[in-house]
Structures are given as structure tokens and as C-alpha cells.
Amino acid sequence: MAVVVTIVFLLIHLIPGDPVSVMLGPDATPAQIQGTRQALGLDRPLYEQLLAFYARVLRGDLGHSYFLDRPVTRALAERAEPTIVLMLSALLVAVVIGVPSGIVAAAHRGSPWDRGLMLVSLLGVCVPGFWLSLNFIYFFAVRLRWLPAAGYASVLTDPVGALTYMVLPAVSLGFNQSALIARISRSCMLEVLQQDYIRTARAKGLSPRVVTYVHGFRNALVPVVAVIGITTAILIGGAVVTEIVFNIPGLGRLIISAILRRDYPVVQGVVLVTAAAYVFINLVVDVLYAFIDPRIRYD
Amino acid sequence: MAGPFVFRRALVAFVVVALVTAASALAAETPRKGGILRIGNLGEPPALDPHWTTASITETLTNHIYEGLYSLDREKKPIPMLAEGHTVSRDGLTYTFKLRQGITFHNGKEMTSEDVVASLSRWGKQSIYGKALFAQVADFKAVDKYTVEMKLKEKSAIVLVSLAVPNNFGAIYPKEIAEKFPPQVKVTEYIGTGPYKLAEWKPDQYIRMVRFAEYKSRNEKPNGYGGGKTAYVDEIRWVPVPEVATRVAQVETGELDFADDLNLDAFDRLKRNPAVRPIVSKPYYWLVAVFNKKEGLMTNQKLRQAWQAALDIEPIMKNVAGGKTEFYRMDSSLAPVEITTWHTKIQGLPWNERNTEKAKRLLQEAGYKKEPVRFLATQEYKWMYDFALLTKQQLEDVGFNIDLQVVDWATLVKRRNNPKEYDAFTTGMGAFYDPTHHIYLTASWPGWTTDEDIARVQAELARETDHKKRVALWEKQTRQFYEKVPVIRYGDLFGLRAARHTVKDFDEGNERIRFFNVWLEK
Numbered sequence: 001m002a003v004v005v006t007i008v009f010l011l012i013h014l015i016p017g018d019p020v021s022v023m024l025g026p027d028a029t030p031a032q033i034q035g036t037r038q039a040l041g042l043d044r045p046l047y048e049q050l051l052a053f054y055a056r057v058l059r060g061d062l063g064h065s066y067f068l069d070r071p072v073t074r075a076l077a078e079r080a081e082p083t084i085v086l087m088l089s090a091l092l093v094a095v096v097i098g099v100p101s102g103i104v105a106a107a108h109r110g111s112p113w114d115r116g117l118m119l120v121s122l123l124g125v126c127v128p129g130f131w132l133s134l135n136f137i138y139f140f141a142v143r144l145r146w147l148p149a150a151g152y153a154s155v156l157t158d159p160v161g162a163l164t165y166m167v168l169p170a171v172s173l174g175f176n177q178s179a180l181i182a183r184i185s186r187s188c189m190l191e192v193l194q195q196d197y198i199r200t201a202r203a204k205g206l207s208p209r210v211v212t213y214v215h216g217f218r219n220a221l222v223p224v225v226a227v228i229g230i231t232t233a234i235l236i237g238g239a240v241v242t243e244i245v246f247n248i249p250g251l252g253r254l255i256i257s258a259i260l261r262r263d264y265p266v267v268q269g270v271v272l273v274t275a276a277a278y279v280f281i282n283l284v285v286d287v288l289y290a291f292i293d294p295r296i297r298y299d
Numbered sequence: 300m301a302g303p304f305v306f307r308r309a310l311v312a313f314v315v316v317a318l319v320t321a322a323s324a325l326a327a328e329t330p331r332k333g334g335i336l337r338i339g340n341l342g343e344p345p346a347l348d349p350h351w352t353t354a355s356i357t358e359t360l361t362n363h364i365y366e367g368l369y370s371l372d373r374e375k376k377p378i379p380m381l382a383e384g385h386t387v388s389r390d391g392l393t394y395t396f397k398l399r400q401g402i403t404f405h406n407g408k409e410m411t412s413e414d415v416v417a418s419l420s421r422w423g424k425q426s427i428y429g430k431a432l433f434a435q436v437a438d439f440k441a442v443d444k445y446t447v448e449m450k451l452k453e454k455s456a457i458v459l460v461s462l463a464v465p466n467n468f469g470a471i472y473p474k475e476i477a478e479k480f481p482p483q484v485k486v487t488e489y490i491g492t493g494p495y496k497l498a499e500w501k502p503d504q505y506i507r508m509v510r511f512a513e514y515k516s517r518n519e520k521p522n523g524y525g526g527g528k529t530a531y532v533d534e535i536r537w538v539p540v541p542e543v544a545t546r547v548a549q550v551e552t553g554e555l556d557f558a559d560d561l562n563l564d565a566f567d568r569l570k571r572n573p574a575v576r577p578i579v580s581k582p583y584y585w586l587v588a589v590f591n592k593k594e595g596l597m598t599n600q601k602l603r604q605a606w607q608a609a610l611d612i613e614p615i616m617k618n619v620a621g622g623k624t625e626f627y628r629m630d631s632s633l634a635p636v637e638i639t640t641w642h643t644k645i646q647g648l649p650w651n652e653r654n655t656e657k658a659k660r661l662l663q664e665a666g667y668k669k670e671p672v673r674f675l676a677t678q679e680y681k682w683m684y685d686f687a688l689l690t691k692q693q694l695e696d697v698g699f700n701i702d703l704q705v706v707d708w709a710t711l712v713k714r715r716n717n718p719k720e721y722d723a724f725t726t727g728m729g730a731f732y733d734p735t736h737h738i739y740l741t742a743s744w745p746g747w748t749t750d751e752d753i754a755r756v757q758a759e760l761a762r763e764t765d766h767k768k769r770v771a772l773w774e775k776q777t778r779q780f781y782e783k784v785p786v787i788r789y790g791d792l793f794g795l796r797a798a799r800h801t802v803k804d805f806d807e808g809n810e811r812i813r814f815f816n817v818w819l820e821k
Contacts, residue, residue: 017709021716023345023485025353026726027427027467029743030716035425039483067345068502069487075502137548149548150540152504245542249503257342257503257541260679262709 001275005057008271009050012264018042019066019262040066053268062272063265065258072269075254082152083250086173086242087235089166093174094181094231099224101178102185106193107212117182124179133172133245140168150247169246173239177231184227188220195219221292229285236277330804334819336532338812339540339555343502348486349470350422350429355729358466359559359811360537362524363508364405365470365491368396368415369463370525373808375638375732377463378525380517381410381471381492391454391764398445403513404473405489405496412441417477419462422469425482428736429469432461435761456764460733465524465811494530494815506537521816524809531818550575550797556819557802559812561795562681563621569797578796578807579625582635584727586619586686586789588674589739589746593718596672603784604649605661609697611653615689616790619682628791633737633777635730635791637810643774648781650788658697671702675715675724679708682792683725715745727792730810734760734773739786748785 020036021028037043041052056063062072101121105114141149147168153161192198193216201211240252251270258266290296340359346352349361368382379385383397402410416439423433433439435457438450449458462469473490480486489497494516495508510530519526538555540546547565550558551572561569569577588606590597597603613629620626631650634641672694676687684705691701704721706714714720724745731737738744740753748754756776763769780788796812798805801820806813 015710016713017707018713019709021712022709023352023354025345025355025357025467026712027353027738027744029427029738030745031743032425032427033716035483039481067343070502078501079503134544137545142548142551145552148554149552150542150545151549151554245545247538247540247542247545249501253503253541260707260709261345 001272001279004275005053005268005272006050008268009053009264010046012259012262012267013046013049017262019264022261023066057272062269065266066263067258067261068263068266072265075266076251076269076273079249079251079254081154081156082243082248083236083239083252085155085162085166086169086239086248086250087232089170090173090177090235090239090242091228091232093170094177095228096178097175098178098181099185101182102187102224103189103212103217105182105186106189107208109190114186118186121179121182124175124177124182127176129172129176129241130245132176133169133242136168136172137245150245152246152248165246165248169242169248173235173242177235181224181227181231185220185224188223189216192216192220218292222289222296225285225288225292229281229288233278233281236274236281328803330529330531330816330818331820332531332533332818334532334821335534335536336557336802336814336817336819337536337538337555338814339538339546339549339558341543341560342539342541344506346485347489347497347500348480349466349468350418350425350482351485353427353467355466355811358468359813360506361470361491362465362468362493362811362813363495363535363815364489364493364497365468365472366493367462367469367471368398368419369459371463371465371523371732372525373523374640375523375730376640377459378522380463380525381415382462385459392451394449394451394458395442396447396449398447399515399517400445402492402515404492405511406473407513408473410471410473410492411444412447414474414477415447415471416441417474418471419469421472421477421480421482426467426469427738428461428464428467431735431761432457454762454764456769457733457735457761460736463525464732464736466729494528495535498534503539505539508535508537509533521806523806524813528815530815532814535814547797550799553799555799557796557798557805557812557814559796561797563623563626563795565797566621566623566625566795569795574799576798576800578798578805580794580796580807580810581628581791582637582730582810583792583794584682584729585630585635585791586616586682587726587728587739588687588690588723588787588789589715589726590723590784590786591718591721591746592749592785593747595718595722596667596670597722599665599667600783601661601665602667603787605658605665605667605697606694606699607649607781607784607787608652608654608661609658609694609699610651610690610787610789611693612651612789615686615693616792618689619685619792626793626795628793630791631781631788633780633788634734637808638730638732641732641734641770641773643777645774645777648778650781655697662698667698669698669700671700673702673704673720673722675704675706675711675721677708677711677725678705680727683727686789687725718747734769734776740776740780746786750779750783750785753779753783753785 020033024032064071065075068075101117105117108114137149140147148165151165153165155162201215240256243250243252255270344357344360345354347361366380369377370380372378381399383399385394385396387394422429435451435455437452440448442448476488494511494514496511498509499507510533516527521527543562546558549555566577569575590603592598616627631648632643636642676684678684691703694701715724740748742749756772760772803818803820805817
């Protein structure tokens with residue numbers, strides 16, 4: 001984590017650009033810019049700023065946003081809910097579409113079902129999320145008026161509103177992510193379904209459904225869980241496009257605007273939190289392996 | 300006998316229908332209070348302190364919360380706002396401003412001369428317009444509770460217009476706030492005298508402004524940025540929607556009542572929607588390539604003149620405007636047509652010359668040997684990139700070697716302050732309301748126009764108070780501009796915004812959006 005924090009600090013400070021020039025607007029003079037840089041401590045040597053940053057992080061203080069007039073920790077806390085809700089909704093969509101598609105395709109290998117589902121999953125991989133999101137908005141919000149085009153309502157204060165706002169982003173993001181899950185599920189199932197114990201199960205007269213879902217699926221689950229873990233991690237940091245198109249005030253949108261405005265403390269804070277989330281998700285996935293496959297033990 | 304009776308009944312019915320129709324039409328067009336006006340804009344303001352930043356989004360938002368002593372009318376001339384009026388001493392060196400009485404801040408405190416002195420003193424140390432004005436001020440003080448006095452070092456033509464500009468403007472804060480926040484530190488307590496007060500700011504979600512019930516409007520009719528202001532809607536909700544396609548969709552679905560800063564290619568789609576009215580915003584920007592005149596290749600005036608001579612501006616403008624003639628205007632005046640006082644119609648200026656032979660000759664006279672000209676552009680504003688790219692093509696046809704460096708906006712605004720890092724950069728020039736406010740003619744702004752002749756005329760314009768003489772000086776300055784070429788003036792580009800038909804009495808004549816006097820038919 002310390003390495004991540006240091007690299008991000010150096011990268012964001014070493015790339016060209018200056019938060020003060022952005023804040024003061026296009027007509028600001030160099031003298032105005034210099035005065036405000038001094039007021040914000042941005043004229044101090046980089047190593048001094050880095051040491052001050054370390055000292056603050058050790059105290060649990062991620063600094064103060066230049067633009068948002070609040071501590072970075074508060075800005076992160078405000079953005080966490082939308083990102084988590086979007087992530088869980090999209091993950092649900094991705095798993096509900098991806099896993100059954102993979103299993104059905106594998107169970108009917110070579111059939112029109114298999115080809116059809118794999119074609120759809122190929123589309124999911126190829127179609128840019130941005131394009132898909134805008135088309136969803138056009139058809140379901142502008143033309144059909146079924147759902148709002150964009151926005152966000154908190155699940156805590158307005159659960160029904162939250163659901164209506166979340167349908168389009170969750171489906172468009174989840175559809176993209178389901179493609180990878182479907183393809184991995186299919187290939188893992190195909191591998192498992194060719195194993196001797198599956199042949200034995202069939203020879204014993206078990207129904208194809210029981211063979212596929214009880215004996216096959218559980219053994220194919222480890223790589224599927226791994227890819228779901230990766231998808232979860234991607235969704236935490238990678239829902240940027242969806243958050244911007246659907247105007248969801250989450251972490252993805254926060255980091256993009258922070259990078260464009262060179263709001264250094266916010267960029268550092270979001271990266272730190274995202275890195276911690278990656279570590280945590282990997283831990284959860286590792287624990288799940290042991291739960292799914294009794295042969296895996298960490299002692 | 301049935302004929303007259305039927306006729307009489309028909310006449311009565313006609314009169315009743317006509318009266319009902321007229322009454323309902325009148326009711327429909329009579330402003331009414333209430334409702335939430337939802338406006339989609341590009342993003343978050345860096346601050347809600349208009350003294351502190353020149354950002355246009357800050358200007359737009361804060362003009363609903365704060366007011367200055369003066370404002371601009373429809374013709375962009377100064378008119379009183381918080382000032383009742385002013386007198387000027389016989390020698391032209393002392394301005395005495397009478398303040399309106401009974402004006403209260405959003406915190407309930409009455410506005411007095413102490414607040415005005417504290418606020419404008421802060422503004423004079425930070426704002427580009429405030430600094431320019433206060434460089435001429437010898438003393439600024441309160442005379443009594445409702446009178447302030449400004450003593451000048453020399454006669455000045457820019458006192459009222461500087462107090463009236465809407466950007467980076469001289470907003471009046473309570474004294475306690477003006478003194479609490481040093482000029483370099485942005486204000487984070489938002490108390491003004493405007494028709495709306497800040498209720499809530501949730502970054503990336505919305506800024507809520509609610510009607511200030513104690514607002515005391517001027518008695519005049521609405522006039523440009525000034526005059527009478529009525530807060531008809533209960534609440535203005537500014538929603539930052541960074542993706543422009545989403546802003547268009549939301550104004551179509553009715554999730555937004557108004558959307559600003561739209562891409563020009565949405566114009567046809569919006570025109571087809573019966574619930575929405577597309578609005579062409581004029582003036583928006585004139586496109587400009589700013590030369591580095593402190594260091595490097597473009598310190599050579601002949602090279603700058605070669606650039607100017609080579610350009611064929613109309614195809615560039617047409618392309619930038621997406622082929623739509625509604626969105627650009629060919630004009631050589633440094634002030635747009637809408638600023639009638641300063642718009643010039645000078646014939647024979649070397650603008651849009653399309654003279655490749657002259658350009659080649661000037662390159663030769665400049666001793667240019669195909670050294671790369673570093674031209675900074677950004678794709679964050681599509682129009683800036685488009686015109687830079689087309690410029691590169693045209694200039695290379697006459698022998699320039701253009702090194703187009705495309706960076707993000709934050710990098711561009713940083714690099715343009717360092718004379719070692721570029722030869723020219725792209726940007727846009729908004730409306731300037733006085734000749735002395737044209738920043739690209741000054742030595743303090745990136746590009747650094749230090750030409751002595753230009754500076755001399757700028758100084759004369761700042762001192763001269765006779766309007767006719769000022770107009771003559773401005774025409775002289777315009778001719779100088781095309782001779783010295785501190786920057787390249789392309790054409791005027793217009794913007795696109797959209798309002799739902801339920802949004803009434805929106806003043807389309809203002810460059811920047813204002814929503815006092817706007818009401819909702821819902």
C-alpha cells in the first residue's frame with residue numbers, strides 16, 4: 001500500500017497540469033496563480049509535500065480536496081454508497097446472465113443454444129460500454145419513457161427511486177461483464193464435463209440435470225468465482241464510464257474529475273481506497289476457494 | 300323571427316368563447332410563482348466566490364446569489380444594482396456612490412457602506428478587473444452608512460464598467476466574511492444579497508438555491524443582467540451532468556428543464572422535439588490562437604503576420620460549427636456585434652486574407668527555416684482541437700512546420716504560463732465589456748503582449764473618459780491589433796442550449812444564463 005501511495009503521489013504531481021490554473025479559470029493571470037499556489041502550499045518542494053502527505057496518512061487524514069471544500073475522507077464516504085450499489089447491482093446482473101449462459105452453452109455444446117449464447121457474450125465483450133449505455137438511454141428513457149435517463153437516489157432514503165435509477169446502468173454494465181463470466185463458465189464446465197467421474201455419474205443413470213448442476217457445476221466453480229472476484233474488482237474502479245454517462249456520483253466519476261482538475265488529495269485518496277478494496281476482494285476470493293473446494297487448505 | 304334570436308345566441312357564445320380563450324391565454328402567459336427549475340450544466344464550480352476565480356460556471360451560479368454595485372444592461376452598459384447612483388467630482392477624480400437602503404443579506408443583516416468597502420477592497424486584490432481598477436484608486440472609504448467614496452490617482456474611464464462586469468465580479472459580501480477570507484483563499488460561507496440564496500451544495504449531485512423571500516428588487520423592468528429581478532421559482536437546482544449526450548436526453552425526457560453547453564450536433568434532434576426549444580447562445584467565443592511573444596519563434600512579428608495572411612477562416616469556422624451556418628459568424632471586430640458600443644466595422648483589415656503568396660513572402664522575410672512551431676491544443680473542448688487541426692493543415696500548405704501538441708486542459712493552462720514550453724496555444728475569447736478588459740492585449744496574461752504601442756493605447760483608453768474619443772482609440776487599437784498580431788482572431792462561434800417549453804421568460808439575449816425573472820408553466 002505504501003508503494004502504491006508513493007507511486008500515485010509522484011505520478012500525479014509529476015504529470016503536467018496545475019489545480020490552481022484550473023480553479024482560477026481561463027482568464028487568471030500568472031500572478032494570481034502564484035499567490036494561490038502559495039496559499040495552498042503547492043509551491044513547496046515535492047519531497048516536503050510527500051513527507052507531509054505520509055504524516056497525514058499515518059494519522060488517518062487523507063487531506064482536503066481543493067475543489068470540494070471538504071476532507072477527502074468525507075468525499076470518499078459520500079461516493080462509496082453509489083459505487084457499492086452500482087457494483088452489486090451490475091455484479092448481480094453479470095452473474096445471473098453469465099453463469100447460466102455458460103452452463104447451458106457447455107451442456108449443449110455445439111448446439112444452436114451454445115452458438116447463440118456465445119455470440120451474445122462475444123457482443124458483450126466487443127460492444128463498448130459507452131455506446132451501449134447511450135443507446136439504453138435513448139431507447140428506454142427518451143423513446144419509451146420507461147425509466148429515467150440518468151441520476152441517482154439513495155437506497156437508504158428512496159429505495160424505489162434508487163431501483164428505477166439503477167436498472168439501466170446495472171444492466172448495461174452487467175451485460176458487458178457477463179460476457180467474460182459466461183465464457184469462463186462455459187470453458188470450465190466443458191473441462192469438468194469431460195472428466196471420468198462425470199462419465200461414471202452418467203453411467204450410474206443420474207439425470208443429465210443432476211450430472212450438470214450437482215456434479216459438474218460445483219467442480220467448475222473455483223475458476224468462476226475467481227473471475228467473479230476479478231469482475232468485482234474491475235467494477236469498483238472501472239465503472240467510470242457508466243457513472244459518467246448515467247450521472248451517478250460515485251468513486252469512478254470522482255476520480256476522473258479529480259484527475260482532470262488535478263485535485264491531488266482526492267486522486268490519492270481514491271487510489272488508496274481502491275487498492276485496499278482490491279486487496280480485500282482478493283482475500284475474500286481466496287477464502288471462498290477453500291469453502292467451495294475442500295481440497296484447498298491454507299494451513 | 301328565429302333568425303335574430305339564433306344570431307344573438309351565436310354572438311353571445313362567440314363572445315364567451317373569445318373571453319374564455321383570452322383569459323386562459325392571459326393566465327397561461329402570466330408569470331406565476333412556484334416550482335423547481337432543474338438546470339443541467341457541465342460540471343462543478345471550483346468555488347462560489349466570484350472575487351476569486353474567472354471560471355464561467357462560477358460566474359453563472361454566483362450571479363444568482365450575489366450582486367455588485369453595478370450591473371450591465373441589455374446593451375452591456377453599466378446600470379446601478381446595489382448602488383442608488385453616483386456622482387463624479389468636477390476634476391473626475393472622486394466617485395461618490397449612494398447605496399440603496401434597506402437591502403438585507405441572506406443572513407438578515409442590512410447591507411451598509413462597511414460591507415461595500417470590505418468586499419471591494421478584497422475584490423481589488425484578487426479579481427483581474429478589481430486589480431485593474433484598484434491600481435488607479437488612491438483611497439476608498441465609507442463616508443456614512445449608505446455612502447462610499449472612491450478617490451482616483453488619475454481620471455479613469457473604467458470605474459463603472461469594472462464594477463458592473465459579471466465575471467470575477469465585485470460581489471458584495473457581509474464585512475465579516477470579506478475580512479475573514481484573505482483574497483487568495485476562496486470564500487466558503489456564501490452570503491449575498493441576490494434573489495436566491497444557497498441552500499445546499501452536494502458536489503457531483505446538485506447545488507440548490509432557494510428564493511430569498513426578503514429580496515428587495517429594483518423598480519425598473521428587467522434589463523440584461525440588471526434591472527428588476529423576481530425570484531419566481533421556489534428553487535433552482537443546478538445538476539452537474541458531465542456527459543453532454545445525457546444532458547440532451549434529460550432535457551428531452553423532462554428530467555431537466557434546461558440544459559446548457561450542448562454539442563452543436565444535437566441541434567436537429569432538439570428541433571424535432573415538440574417539448575423542447577433549442578437556443579443558439581450569442582456571443583459564445585471567438586476562436587483564438589495566442590502567440591508566445593516573450594520567447595521563441597513567434598516573437599517574430601512577420602511570422603505572426605504570415606500565419607494571419609495564410610488563413611482561410613470560413614471553412615475552419617464551418618467545420619468547427621458542424622457545417623451549420625447558424626452557429627458561426629464571420630467578423631473581424633474584436634468585440635462581438637452584441638456589444639454594440641465597442642463593435643467595429645473597419646474595412647480593409649488584413650483578416651481572413653487567404654493570401655498564400657503574401658504568407659510565403661512573409662515567411663521568407665522572417666528568415667523562417669521550417670523550425671517546428673509548438674502549437675498547444677486540447678481535445679477536452681472539441682472546437683479548440685478542430686480549429687487547431689484545420690489551422691495546421693492550412694499553415695503547412697504555405698510552408699509552416701506545425702508541431703500540434705494535444706494535451707488535456709489542465710496541462711494546457713499550466714504550460715501556457717511557461718514561455719519556454721510553447722509558441723502558440725488555442726483558446727476562446729468570451730465577451731469583454733470594455734476595451735481595457737481584453738486580456739490578450741495586456742502583458743500580464745499568457746502570451747504576454749508587451750508591445751509599447753498597444754500598451755500606450757490601452758493606457759489612454761483607461762484614462763480617457765470622453766466616449767467618442769474612446770471609440771476612436773478603440774478603432775486605432777483594432778488596426779494596431781491586425782498589424783502587430785498578438786493573437787489570431789478567427790470567427791465567432793455560438794453555443795447551444797435547450798429549454799423545455801414550460802420554461803418561460805428566459806432572456807436569450809444574455810451571453811451567460813440567468814434565471815431570475817424566469818417562471819415555470821407547470
